[in-house]
Amino acid sequence: MLDGRRDSPPITIALAKGALLPEAIQCLQQVGIDFSRFLDPGNRLLRIESPTRLNGQRYEALLVRTHDVPVYVEYGQAQLGIVGYDILRERYAGSEARVAHLLDLQFGHCRMSVALPQDSPYRSAAQLPAHARVASKFVGCAREYFDRLDLPVELISLHGSVELAPLTGMADAIVDLVATGRTLRENGLIERDCLFESTARLIAHPISYRVNQQPIRELVTQIRERWLGSLLAGG
Amino acid sequence: MYNRVSGAEHSRVSGAERPEPSSTVSSSLRPPSGVRDLLPREVQRREKLEAQLTQVFRRYGYQRIITPTLERLETLLAGGSIRAESVLQLRDGEGTMLGLRPELTASIVRAAATRLAGGPLPLRLYYHGSVFRNSRREEGSYSGQEFFQSGVELIGAGGWLADAEILLLLADCIRSVGISSPVGETESSWTLLLGDVSLTESLLSTVAPTAQAAVRRAIAQLDYVYLESAPLPEAARQIGLQILELRGQPGQVLSDLARLPLPPERLRDLRQLCQVLEEHGVQVVLDLSLLQTLAYYTGIVFQAVAGGEVIALGGRYDRLHALYSPQQAEQPGIGFTLLPDTLLRLLPPDPKTEEMGCKRLVVPLVPAGIPAALALAARWREECHAYGTLTGTASLTGMEAVELELLDRAPEEIEAYARQCRIPEIAWVQADGSYHITHPGCSC
Numbered sequence: 001m002l003d004g005r006r007d008s009p010p011i012t013i014a015l016a017k018g019a020l021l022p023e024a025i026q027c028l029q030q031v032g033i034d035f036s037r038f039l040d041p042g043n044r045l046l047r048i049e050s051p052t053r054l055n056g057q058r059y060e061a062l063l064v065r066t067h068d069v070p071v072y073v074e075y076g077q078a079q080l081g082i083v084g085y086d087i088l089r090e091r092y093a094g095s096e097a098r099v100a101h102l103l104d105l106q107f108g109h110c111r112m113s114v115a116l117p118q119d120s121p122y123r124s125a126a127q128l129p130a131h132a133r134v135a136s137k138f139v140g141c142a143r144e145y146f147d148r149l150d151l152p153v154e155l156i157s158l159h160g161s162v163e164l165a166p167l168t169g170m171a172d173a174i175v176d177l178v179a180t181g182r183t184l185r186e187n188g189l190i191e192r193d194c195l196f197e198s199t200a201r202l203i204a205h206p207i208s209y210r211v212n213q214q215p216i217r218e219l220v221t222q223i224r225e226r227w228l229g230s231l232l233a234g235g
Numbered sequence: 236m237y238n239r240v241s242g243a244e245h246s247r248v249s250g251a252e253r254p255e256p257s258s259t260v261s262s263s264l265r266p267p268s269g270v271r272d273l274l275p276r277e278v279q280r281r282e283k284l285e286a287q288l289t290q291v292f293r294r295y296g297y298q299r300i301i302t303p304t305l306e307r308l309e310t311l312l313a314g315g316s317i318r319a320e321s322v323l324q325l326r327d328g329e330g331t332m333l334g335l336r337p338e339l340t341a342s343i344v345r346a347a348a349t350r351l352a353g354g355p356l357p358l359r360l361y362y363h364g365s366v367f368r369n370s371r372r373e374e375g376s377y378s379g380q381e382f383f384q385s386g387v388e389l390i391g392a393g394g395w396l397a398d399a400e401i402l403l404l405l406a407d408c409i410r411s412v413g414i415s416s417p418v419g420e421t422e423s424s425w426t427l428l429l430g431d432v433s434l435t436e437s438l439l440s441t442v443a444p445t446a447q448a449a450v451r452r453a454i455a456q457l458d459y460v461y462l463e464s465a466p467l468p469e470a471a472r473q474i475g476l477q478i479l480e481l482r483g484q485p486g487q488v489l490s491d492l493a494r495l496p497l498p499p500e501r502l503r504d505l506r507q508l509c510q511v512l513e514e515h516g517v518q519v520v521l522d523l524s525l526l527q528t529l530a531y532y533t534g535i536v537f538q539a540v541a542g543g544e545v546i547a548l549g550g551r552y553d554r555l556h557a558l559y560s561p562q563q564a565e566q567p568g569i570g571f572t573l574l575p576d577t578l579l580r581l582l583p584p585d586p587k588t589e590e591m592g593c594k595r596l597v598v599p600l601v602p603a604g605i606p607a608a609l610a611l612a613a614r615w616r617e618e619c620h621a622y623g624t625l626t627g628t629a630s631l632t633g634m635e636a637v638e639l640e641l642l643d644r645a646p647e648e649i650e651a652y653a654r655q656c657r658i659p660e661i662a663w664v665q666a667d668g669s670y671h672i673t674h675p676g677c678s679c
Contacts, residue, residue: 076543100457211426
């Protein structure tokens with residue numbers, strides 16, 4: 001079995017640039033897969049292979065924008081991906097997930113929340129008037145949430161610095177990711193309602209996983225034991 | 236058979252990939268986004284694929300059925316598996332809601348339950364046709380898309396032997412189009428994912444009714460995280476996770492199944508089916524978590540996978556017939572559809588299709604030579620038709636086609652044209668009917 005795999009093609013993991021990358025690499029390092037080269041400031045490569053193997057299986061990684069991780073996995077270009085739950089919720093808002101959720105990796109904790117200005121007359125999302133303006137980078141999540149509240153709002157899609165929207169008066173509220181809450185506070189906003197909590201997830205291309213799950217199951221087991229185990233022991 | 240449109244299919248047919256048409260073309264003269272013209276070379280590839288599949292279908296005794304592209308909306312939705320918003324809808328003169336078919340199984344079962352009812356059984360039917368979906372694109376808007384499907388329905392035969400016929404037929408189809416059997420290189424191999432909805436539902440039946448839908452969704456989508464962390468009754472969580480474990484080599488999964496409270500006759504049937512598939516060299520992954528979102532399946536369900544993509548899918552639907560039968564008569568049914576759009580993307584272009592154009596160009600050198608040129612072209616066409624009939628080849632490929640020069644061009648222009656179109660022979664016809672042949676040579 002091990003010999004057979006030596007010649008099999010590598011399993012590709014899509015990794016997100018940005019905040020999750022160091023811990024994603026650390027997590028894989030715990031189980032013996034080494035993509036630390038991505039953290040080298042001089043590195044310009046977007047695709048690397050791990051110099052080490054897990055149970056004889058080769059692994060390679062793609063370095064992509066965080067929103068693109070599920071895309072590469074959905075199209076089967078990567079059999080696995082590590083990405084925040086927030087990104088998955090946004091991509092599959094109002095539709096069926098097209099990737100398999102294998103494991104909660106328990107890092108990258110944050111919340112998707114509604115925040116209102118300190119001086120707002122409203123104390124929660126439900127109090128907002130109909131057709132209030134809500135700015136967000138996550139309009140899919142926001143739409144799902146306000147639909148469930150049965151509150152028609154005007155969603156404004158922004159690409160960043162969402163906290164500005166209420167400051168300038170463009171929006172009455174925002175839906176955004178909150179980690180520590182510091183950015184919100186400094187911009188005069190208060191977190192009022194939590195849509196959901198998010199952590200990093202290990203996702204898989206469903207068809208590839210069904211057809212050849214064995215090496216991936218071994219990887220999941222290893223991550224459970226060595227990464228999640230060490231998180232539990234440490235915290 | 237209805238397959239959910241994968242993201243890959245969205246972008247391939249979306250209008251955004253085409254170069255922007257020139258602004259002088261009125262937008263109303265363009266095809267609607269999501270549908271496309273197939274140009275001659277693509278048509279040749281598709282026709283060849285369909286011809287290969289037709290041969291296999293016929294070898295098993297299947298006969299072609301052609302059902303309407305347009306059906307009453309209620310016919311399309313009767314099986315409970317198709318959502319109305321996924322159907323492109325229109326209204327007839329009397330206000331009846333119609334839909335462009337999103338799959339052919341409903342139409343074929345309707346025909347079998349009505350006009351074909353009372354005839355000899357089983358019915359073995361095959362089809363080639365296009366289907367239409369109203370589906371959500373990447374950017375969130377909805378648009379109509381057209382796909383091709385080729386497949387079979389076997390109606391009036393239940394039992395594992397009918398299942399085996401369908402799966403062996405599928406395996407032969409996949410081999411015939413050039414996706415080799417899994418023994419050998421991993422590159423062009425394919426795998427059969429095989430599940431059984433009746434077994435999976437039997438395991439799920441012990442889950443509290445309130446949790447069933449959520450557990451079923453999590454299983455179908457391989458959502459381990461949900462099953463591990465959602466606030467579910469502990470028994471429901473355990474059964475969900477257990478079903479997700481029931482995947483792998485048939486021998487292993489069957490022995491796991493034998494320990495579960497399942498109808499022994501269903502297990503025996505499944506074991507026999509897996510054994511036949513193994514004897515015929517089909518690589519099977521038995522997967523009890525293979526629950527397609529289709530409500531109408533009642534027995535085995537399956538997907539053929541190559542290159543990480545689904546190339547065919549189907550299953551058994553023993554309750555569909557009664558829905559279309561005026562007497563609510565039950566008939567077992569099973570079928571599959573191949574996805575030619577995906578198959579053609581995975582298969583390398585065949586160099587032979589490049590050579591399927593015209594073989595001879597007949598040129599009247601002077602106006603007085605026209606009758607002789609027409610006669611020569613007619614004689615050659617007749618000859619190669621006879622040859623083709625003899626060998627059974629020409630009708631499909633048109634490989635001995637004869638063209639007539641119509642544009643009265645200068646000889647060097649005609650030679651350039653012949654090179655461009657890869658026509659190997661030009662016959663230059665004189666007024667007296669005599670001719671000589673030149674070979675313009677290949678431009679490549």
